[in-house]
Amino acid sequence: MKQVEKLGERLFLIDDFDLKLEERTGTYILLDEQVTIIETCASPSLPYILQGLKELDIKPDQVAYIIVTHVHLDHAGAAGLLMEHCKHAKLIVHPRGSRHMIDPAKLIKGAQAVYGNQFDELFHPIVPVPEERVISVQDGYTLHISADRTLTFYDTPGHAKHHISIHDSLTNGMFTGDTIGVYYRDLQQYNVEFYLPTTSPSQFDPDEMLHSMYRIRQLNPDFIYFGHYGKSSNPQEVYEHMETWLPIFLSAAQDVFSHETNPASMASAASNRLFTTVRAYLTERGVPEDAKAYKALQIDMDICAMGLVDYLQRQDK
Missing domain, CATH: 3.60.15.10 (Ribonuclease Z/Hydroxyacylglutathione hydrolase-like)
Known part of the structure; x- marks a missing residue:
């Protein structure tokens, strides 16, 4: 490389x-x-x-x-x-x-x-x-x-x-x-x-x-x-990807936000949901489960979930 x-x-x-x-x-x-x-x-x-x-x-x-x-x-x-x-x-x-x-x-x-x-x-x-x-x-x-x-x-x-x-x-x-x-x-x-x-x-x-x-x-x-x-x-x-995925991110986080009370649990649950959704999307398009991109994607979903929960908490005040 x-x-x-x-x-x-x-x-x-x-x-x-x-x-x-x-x-x-x-x-x-x-x-x-x-x-x-x-x-x-x-x-x-x-x-x-x-x-x-x-x-x-x-x-x-x-x-x-x-x-x-x-x-x-x-x-x-x-x-x-x-x-x-x-x-x-x-x-x-x-x-x-x-x-x-x-x-x-x-x-x-x-x-x-x-x-x-x-x-x-x-x-x-x-x-x-x-x-x-x-x-x-x-x-x-x-x-x-x-x-x-x-x-x-x-x-x-x-x-x-x-x-x-x-x-x-x-x-x-x-x-x-x-x-x-x-x-x-x-x-x-x-x-x-x-x-x-x-x-x-x-x-x-x-x-x-x-x-x-x-x-x-x-x-x-x-x-x-x-x-x-x-x-x-x-x-x-x-x-187009931004317009498609941003609502998906928000919807996943909002659903978790309505069921969880602990911020750490919210972020973890939101990250899991986002990663599962992304993996399903990529699997449908032929990306193998061992693709190295998933390592970065897991990191990103963890951080994105924290930001989504933080945003929803600010809106809830």
């Missing part, structure tokens, strides 16, 4: 081997006059990013910008460490996320609440970014990184309030982080194209998620570049 993959003109994808899984989380490299990195994954992935830069013959000092779509640690956890290597780079982040990059204490506490004893293995260390190196971007902000490439930033809440998506003028593609879901690219080997929403805690909002998706669709991109994982050349299929 190649760690560095060319996706388009001056656009490359580094496999971060997040959670020790191939094609789980990616870092994008825009090899332009001002070298730009999009997404940093978590700190244990830093060696893979540095190795990927080396394979592309990029010295860390050449990096001008590091962009994170949002500050969840699987997208931004390694930002501080990477900035220490990329001494001339500025970090670009949503205004709601900038303070967490400068002082990650709350970010760490929140992740510890979700991941418990696994936190250190998955995310340690999380290094603060100096305030003078952070750029907070408002909706519509543009960044010219070469004569023929402009990045335009869009406020796209739903997965998180501190989420931006980025339009790339050169490829007419959108870097969407987690706003419009996860792409299980590995399933293409079974001729199954599959996308699911990601509803992780603690700011998931289905209405905002759909609104952000409609906004992206109106921009008519040719490609979607997912944080998890890689490039889709079929945006219409992405939108």
